[in-house]
Amino acid sequence: MKSLAELAAIKEKMQNKVVMREGSGDIRVVVGMATCGIAAGARPVLNAFVEEVSNKGIAGNVTVTQTGCIGICQYEPVVEVFEAGKEKVTYVKMTAEKAKEVVEKHLIGGNVVEEYTMPNV
Secondary structure: OOOHHHHHHHHHHHHHHHHHHHOOOOEEEEEEOOHHHHHHOHHHHHHHHHHHHHHOOOOOOEEEEEEOOOOOHHHOOOEEEEEOOOOOEEEOOOOHHHHHHHHHHHHHOOOOOHHHEEOOO
C-alpha cells in the first residue's frame, strides 16, 4: 500500500462485500461456518457465493450470510437457500465450483440443482 487513496479503494471494495453479505434480498443463502464446516471447506464456498452474486449483478436480490452449526456435520459444507413462499433448499457437500453452478442455475435460473441437495432437515 503506497497511498491513502489505495487504502480507501481497498476499504470500499471490502465494504461492498460486507453489505452484500448483510443485505436484505428476496433470496437468502446461508453457509454453515462452524468448525466442522470450515474444516470441510466452507470458506471457499462462502467466498464463491459472495463473488458470483456480485459478478452476476444479483446482489440486490440475493443476500449471502453465514451461520454456525446446521447440525448435519457429515454433509459439510452445507448451504441453505431460503426464498419467500418456497421451501428451503439444503445443498450438501458443496465446493466453490458447485456454488458457482448453484448461483447460475438456482439463484438466477430458478431451477434447484437437485444432485447437490438432500431432503429438508
